[in-house]
Amino acid sequence: MNFDVEKIREDFPLLQRTVYNKPLIYLDNAATNQKPRQVLQRLADYYQSENSNIHRGTHKLSIQATTAYEQARQSVARFINAPAAEQIIFTKGTTESINLVATTFGERFVEAGDEILITYMEHHSNIVPWQLMCGRRGATLRVADITQDGVLDLDDFKRKLTTKTKLVAFAHVSNTLGTINPAKELVKLAHDAGARVLIDGAQAVAHLPVDVQALDCDFYCFSAHKIYGPMGNGVLYGKKEILEELPPYQGGGEMISEVTFGKTTFNELPFRFEAGTPNVAGALGLEAALHYIQSVGAEEMHQYENELLLYATEKLSAIPGLTIYGNSPEKTGVVTFNLAGIHSYDAGTLLDKFGIAVRTGHMCTQPLTEFYGVPGFIRASFSMYNTRQEVDALADAIMRSREMLL
Amino acid sequence: METISEKENTIVEEFEIYDDWLDKYNYLIEMGKDLPMIDEKHKVKQNLITGCQSSVWLHAEYRDGRIYFFADSDAVITKGIVNLLIRVLSGQTPQAIIDADLDFIDKIGLKEHLSPTRSNGLVSMIKQMKLYALAFKTKYELKTEN
Numbered sequence: 294m295n296f297d298v299e300k301i302r303e304d305f306p307l308l309q310r311t312v313y314n315k316p317l318i319y320l321d322n323a324a325t326n327q328k329p330r331q332v333l334q335r336l337a338d339y340y341q342s343e344n345s346n347i348h349r350g351t352h353k354l355s356i357q358a359t360t361a362y363e364q365a366r367q368s369v370a371r372f373i374n375a376p377a378a379e380q381i382i383f384t385k386g387t388t389e390s391i392n393l394v395a396t397t398f399g400e401r402f403v404e405a406g407d408e409i410l411i412t413y414m415e416h417h418s419n420i421v422p423w424q425l426m427c428g429r430r431g432a433t434l435r436v437a438d439i440t441q442d443g444v445l446d447l448d449d450f451k452r453k454l455t456t457k458t459k460l461v462a463f464a465h466v467s468n469t470l471g472t473i474n475p476a477k478e479l480v481k482l483a484h485d486a487g488a489r490v491l492i493d494g495a496q497a498v499a500h501l502p503v504d505v506q507a508l509d510c511d512f513y514c515f516s517a518h519k520i521y522g523p524m525g526n527g528v529l530y531g532k533k534e535i536l537e538e539l540p541p542y543q544g545g546g547e548m549i550s551e552v553t554f555g556k557t558t559f560n561e562l563p564f565r566f567e568a569g570t571p572n573v574a575g576a577l578g579l580e581a582a583l584h585y586i587q588s589v590g591a592e593e594m595h596q597y598e599n600e601l602l603l604y605a606t607e608k609l610s611a612i613p614g615l616t617i618y619g620n621s622p623e624k625t626g627v628v629t630f631n632l633a634g635i636h637s638y639d640a641g642t643l644l645d646k647f648g649i650a651v652r653t654g655h656m657c658t659q660p661l662t663e664f665y666g667v668p669g670f671i672r673a674s675f676s677m678y679n680t681r682q683e684v685d686a687l688a689d690a691i692m693r694s695r696e697m698l699l
Numbered sequence: 700m701e702t703i704s705e706k707e708n709t710i711v712e713e714f715e716i717y718d719d720w721l722d723k724y725n726y727l728i729e730m731g732k733d734l735p736m737i738d739e740k741h742k743v744k745q746n747l748i749t750g751c752q753s754s755v756w757l758h759a760e761y762r763d764g765r766i767y768f769f770a771d772s773d774a775v776i777t778k779g780i781v782n783l784l785i786r787v788l789s790g791q792t793p794q795a796i797i798d799a800d801l802d803f804i805d806k807i808g809l810k811e812h813l814s815p816t817r818s819n820g821l822v823s824m825i826k827q828m829k830l831y832a833l834a835f836k837t838k839y840e841l842k843t844e845n
């Protein structure tokens with residue numbers, strides 16, 4: 294395979310650092326991954342020689358920045374195969390994208406007695422906005438079950454999908470279980486029942502090819518910072534005919550067409566949903582990250598990550614008393630586990646002292662801790678720059694932590 | 700009876716022998732395992748201080764002008780720190796507990812466990828210990844007028 298991980302690591306300056314005088318082993322990539330110097334350089338270049346507010350000035354800099362920002366939108370559209378750039382709305386991240394849809398779609402389409410269907414494995418960001426909206430609209434939030442293996446229970450999903458369901462929202466990939474949901478099939482089922490579909494792609498875009506037209510979803514969301522881009526930028530894709538029907542989300546500059554104190558008319562897509570000065574550098578950084586992935590080769594990257602995940606699963610499974618949560622045959626990105634008789638907080642604290650960054654706790658999926666009856670989890674999550682040696686070091690550190698704690 | 704700061708110094712010295720973080724934590728884990736068992740009847744919801752990662756149970760008694768603490772946690776590293784806090788504060792007077800600044804935790808390098816984001820119940824535990832001290836002081840030591 295033509296994928297040179299050592300060479301790739303050289304592109305990520307942060308990976309060179311140490312913690313507690315040990316080389317850093319960064320395995321918290323599902324929370325946010327590190328940035329290649331191409332992205333860092335893009336941010337620096339923007340502020341050094343291009344910084345200017347967009348869509349407003351008639352001066353050279355503003356025109357350049359506007360063009361660059363709109364080009365970034367096109368790059369994002371190509372990356373997820375959206376039909377047109379105007380269907381890409383820049384947001385702060387997945388959370389804001391979901392809130393935007395929950396608020397505006399709720400206002401326009403959801404009435405008392407309607408239902409929203411999500412799954413048991415959702416991130417809090419794909420639970421709470423729907424809860425709030427259901428509260429406002431008098432609608433009901435329903436939750437499709439999962440199996441012990443962390444796979445969506447399709448029969449239960451079908452049972453809970455009714456003529457009352459206005460919208461179905463689910464993670465393309467679960468941040469805790471790594472489960473890849475059968476997105477295309479779920480979209481088809483939802484559409485057949487007359488419901489719209491939002492896919493939370495936060496954990497998917499870095500690990501899977503995403504084609505919103507093939508998926509046929511109505512909305513797709515992700516965050517730049519989980520795909521090697523900067524924090525504070527994210528994406529909402531929507532089908533044009535639905536976006537056009539949604540009322541404005543936030544009011545302010547840029548989203549208007551004409552303002553008088555009596556009445557305001559609103560700008561067209563996508564600007565209607567981008568009130569105020571946007572995170573221009575963030576969008577350019579995201580574009581640089583997408584280019585970086587392209588230069589590495591998305592397919593090679595995915596294949597490398599899958600092999601690494603299999604290796605990690607095999608390595609960790611061999612540790613006595615270790616239970617892995619999430620054993621879906623379709624899985625990517627994370628290994629979430631616990632050690633018999635050991636609190637996840639203790640394990641995480643010790644792994645940190647070995648120089649290994651993992652996530653512990655409920656991982657913003659508190660219902661899953663209840664489902665599995667544990668106070669929390671330990672999660673190792675991978676990016677293209679992680680290595681087998683790092684997995685070996687993780688396994689060793691788990692063994693040693695276990696000896697210390699038991 | 701040693702004062703709070705004398706006890707804090709003893710603990711700082713105990714930790715000074717360890718250069719490596721892992722050795723420090725090994726010691727802390729031992730302290731956690733040595734934490735005197737709390738009477739099960741005190742492990743009730745009312746005494747539970749929940750953090751989002753680990754939780755602490757805290758019970759306090761007042762005898763002859765001094766406060767005695769009993770505690771437990773579901774995580775052993777948290778228990779280790781709980782044990783240190785009990786060694787320092789248990790058996791002291793309410794006023795001494797109220798005044799304690801507990802900077803030994805910083806000195807031995809465990810301050811990260813007290814950052815509010817760690818949410819392991821320890822920050823709330825210290826607050827609760829001081830609240831007990833204040834409550835006992837108010838109840839037993841402030842003369843009420845009649």
Ligand SMILES: Cc1ncc(COP(=O)(O)O)c(C=O)c1O
Nearest residue numbers: 386387388416418468493495516
């Ligand atoms: C599945 C999933 N959805 C949503 C989010 C929220 O993303 P952000 O915090 O970038 O808005 C995350 C991030 O942890 C996630 O993993």
